[in-house]
Amino acid sequence: xxxxxxxxxxxxxxxxxxxxxxxxxxxxxxxxxxxxxxxxxxxxxxxxxxxxxxxxxxxxxxxxxxxxxxxxxxxxxxxxxxxxxxxxxxxxxxxxxxxxxxxxxxxxxxxxxxxxxxxxxxxxxxxxxxxxxxxxxxxxxxxxxxxxxxxxxxxxxxxxxxxxxxxxxxxxxxxxxxxxxxxxxxxxxxxxxxxxxxxxxxxxxxxxxxxxxx
Amino acid sequence: xxxxxxxxxxxxxxxxxxxxxxxxxxxxxxxxxxxxxxxxxxxxxxxxxxxxxxxxxxxxxxxxxxxxxxxxxxxxxxxxxxxxxxxxxxxxxxxxxxxxxxxxxxxxxxxxxxxxxxxxxxxxxxxxxxxxxxxxxxxxxxxxxxxxxxxxxxxxxxxxxxxxxxxxxxxxxxxxxxxxxxxxxxxxxxxxxxxxxxxxxxxxxxxxxxxxxx
DNA sequence: TCCAGTCCGGACAGTAAGTCCAAGTGAGGT
DNA sequence: ACCTCACTTGGACTTACTGTCCGGACTGGA
Numbered sequence: 067x068x069x070x071x072x073x074x075x076x077x078x079x080x081x082x083x084x085x086x087x088x089x090x091x092x093x094x095x096x097x098x099x100x101x102x103x104x105x106x107x108x109x110x111x112x113x114x115x116x117x118x119x120x121x122x123x124x125x126x127x128x129x130x131x132x133x134x135x136x137x138x139x140x141x142x143x144x145x146x147x148x149x150x151x152x153x154x155x156x157x158x159x160x161x162x163x164x165x166x167x168x169x170x171x172x173x174x175x176x177x178x179x180x181x182x183x184x185x186x187x188x189x190x191x192x193x194x195x196x197x198x199x200x201x202x203x204x205x206x207x208x209x210x211x212x213x214x215x216x217x218x219x220x221x222x223x224x225x226x227x228x229x230x231x232x233x234x235x236x237x238x239x240x241x242x243x244x245x246x247x248x249x250x251x252x253x254x255x256x257x258x259x260x261x262x263x264x265x266x267x268x269x270x271x272x273x274x275x276x277x278x279x280x
Numbered sequence: 281x282x283x284x285x286x287x288x289x290x291x292x293x294x295x296x297x298x299x300x301x302x303x304x305x306x307x308x309x310x311x312x313x314x315x316x317x318x319x320x321x322x323x324x325x326x327x328x329x330x331x332x333x334x335x336x337x338x339x340x341x342x343x344x345x346x347x348x349x350x351x352x353x354x355x356x357x358x359x360x361x362x363x364x365x366x367x368x369x370x371x372x373x374x375x376x377x378x379x380x381x382x383x384x385x386x387x388x389x390x391x392x393x394x395x396x397x398x399x400x401x402x403x404x405x406x407x408x409x410x411x412x413x414x415x416x417x418x419x420x421x422x423x424x425x426x427x428x429x430x431x432x433x434x435x436x437x438x439x440x441x442x443x444x445x446x447x448x449x450x451x452x453x454x455x456x457x458x459x460x461x462x463x464x465x466x467x468x469x470x471x472x473x474x475x476x477x478x479x480x481x482x483x484x485x486x487x488x489x490x491x492x493x494x
Numbered sequence: 495t496c497c498a499g500t501c502c503g504g505a506c507a508g509t510a511a512g513t514c515c516a517a518g519t520g521a522g523g524t
Numbered sequence: 525a526c527c528t529c530a531c532t533t534g535g536a537c538t539t540a541c542t543g544t545c546c547g548g549a550c551t552g553g554a
Contacts (some may be wrong), residue, residue, distance in 0.1 A: 080375060083352035084298050084385055087372035091356050091387050138297035142305050158301035161294060163377055171298055173305055206461065230500075247420065249463050249511085252542075262502050267543055444531075463541095466511075476533050481512060 077102075077169045078110050081160055088173055089113045095179060101170040103159075109169060115151075115176060142175075151178050206248050213239050214258050225260050230269075233259060237269050246270075291316075291383045292324050295374055302387055303327050309393060315384040317373075323383060329390060356389075366391050392436065420462050427453055428472050440474050444483075447473060451483050460484070 078100065085098040089112035098112040108120050141156035154175045162168040217236050218225055228236070236259065245251050256266045292314065299312040303326035311330075314323040322334050355370035368389045376382040431450050432439050442450070450473065459465050470480040 076377065079379070080377065081298070083372035083374060084295070086353045087355070087370040087385065088302055088387065090353060091368060091370040091389060139300045139304060141301065154305060156301040156305040158297035160297060163290065163294065165293070171301065173302065175305060247463060248461050250541075263542095264503070264544085265501060268501090271543085464510075477511095478513090478534070479532055482532085485513090 075109060077160075081169060081171065082110060085110070085112055085171060092173075092175060096173055096175040099172045099174070101172065103167060103170045115174065145174065151176050153177065206245060206251075207254055209243060210240060210245055210251075210255055210258055213243060213245075225258070228259070233261065233265075234269055234273060237266070237273060241270075241273070289323060291374075291376075295383060295385065296324060299324070299326055299385060306387075306389060310387055310389040313386045313388070315386065317381060317384045329388065420459060420465075421468050423457065424454065424459055424465075424469055424472055427457060427459075439472075442473070447475065448483055448487060451480070451487060455484075455487065 081100055085100055089096065089098045092113075094113065096113060097115045099118070100109040100111070101107070102109050108118055110120055111118060138159040138161075139156070140158075142154045143156075145153040145155050154177050155172060157170055157172045159167050160169045160171055214225065214236055217232070217239065218228070221228065221232060223232075237255070240246070240255060245255065252266050252270075253263055256263045259266065295314055299314055303310065303312045306327075308327060311328055312326040314325070315321070316323050324334055352373040352375075353370070354372075356368045357370075368391050369386060371384055371386045373381050374383045374385055428439065428450055431446075431453065432442070435442065435446060437446075451469075454460070454469060459469065466480055466484075467477055470477045473480065
């Protein structure tokens with residue numbers, strides 16, 4: 067991963083662990099460059115994104131805005147690569163033990179993947195899905211009356227006059243519709259059928275017995 | 281931004297530009313820690329994400345796996361913060377001009393923002409939810425898990441780590457979906473949320489109070 | 495009228511739904 | 525390291541609902 071002009075250079079030896087660590091952390095999306103500021107050359111480079119190598123002129127104007135007498139840390143500022151990729155960059159002036167500037171570290175982070183992801187997210191998020199979350203049948207009692215009503219109409223006889231078999235049939239349908247999974251279902255059904263709670267339970271027990279038997 | 285025990289420490293003076301540059305580049309999502317490996321202490325820290333400060337023991341086991349005689353760069357490896365944030369971390373052994381290990385730099389990058397984005401993208405891209413939309417959902421527990429699941433995915437955080445507000449939100453959605461009209465709904469939801477029945481009832485009461493007040 | 499079949503309402507037991515509280519837990523502050 | 529506060533939890537407890545049982549009442553037919 068590391069490409070350096072001269073690993074024997076004490077500056078490279080000293081700074082390469084830090085540079086390499088950062089390059090590792092940011093995976094393929096960042097390059098780390100160690101510059102010789104005085105000679106405007108690249109000392110070493112990790113994850114190169116351009117074709118630069120050690121010994122090449124630094125280019126990119128990475129060192130233009132540095133003023134070691136003022137500050138040591140610059141950025142993040144934006145840079146544009148020839149192919150249009152946008153970079154976020156920081157630079158740090160590195161000093162030797164006497165406090166003299168000896169090198170400059172630049173980290174160039176390619177933001178295009180994140181920009182793309184951001185755009186994608188923004189595009190999807192904006193016209194926000196109007197909640198296709200289809201809900202349950204909110205009013206299940208409605209459904210109870212519907213089922214009973216249509217049966218009564220088909221049978222041509224009011225609920226009060228339904229015979230035993232009829233009620234068994236209706237209860238079967240209601241059960242298939244999942245009505246009895248709801249709380250308070252039996253009293254409601256009993257009311258709608260104009261029958262007593264006891265009767266409904268008795269009929270349901272009968273159905274269950276039949277169902278299990280068959 | 282920088283918090284250091286003793287800026288006069290030559291190691292801090294020497295390494296802080298590099299550390300600060302990295303901290304700046306990665307914005308609020310990364311902390312950079314400079315350790316005194318020999319004494320297992322923090323020398324300086326940028327963008328602290330935990331409560332550690334200079335002079336504190338290093339903790340976090342950041343220095344456990346280091347072996348300066350072998351390599352200088354470690355990682356990226358994954359670490360887990362107490363609050364559930366997942367970190368990508370790298371460490372570098374920093375040496376003085378004689379080549380003696382003098383400090384260790386650790387960069388801890390919080391990946392939850394990216395995880396969340398990734399989760400969201402995955403949620404959109406994936407076959408979403410193949411919605412077997414029946415008129416009457418026979419298997420309402422299925423729906424419970426679907427709703428909780430999609431929320432967890434959007435939130436990018438496992439169900440165990442959902443905060444109070446998150447759970448209130450989920451319960452609101454479940455309620456809108458009519459889940460609590462079913463028998464045995466609360467125990468099922470409590471199980472799916474990895475919370476106790478009591479807690480679910482408490483949160484539901486809170487929602488009801490809010491809803492009536494407004 | 496009597497019988498058979500059914501239904502009713504109420505009593506009752508069992509199970510689930512809610513409420514309440516003391517104790518435990520964990521994050522944040524000092 | 526300790527305290528505090530907010531929250532969670534399991535369990536005890538109350539209330540509501542579910543399901544069963546039975547005596548009495550109604551109905552239609554012999």
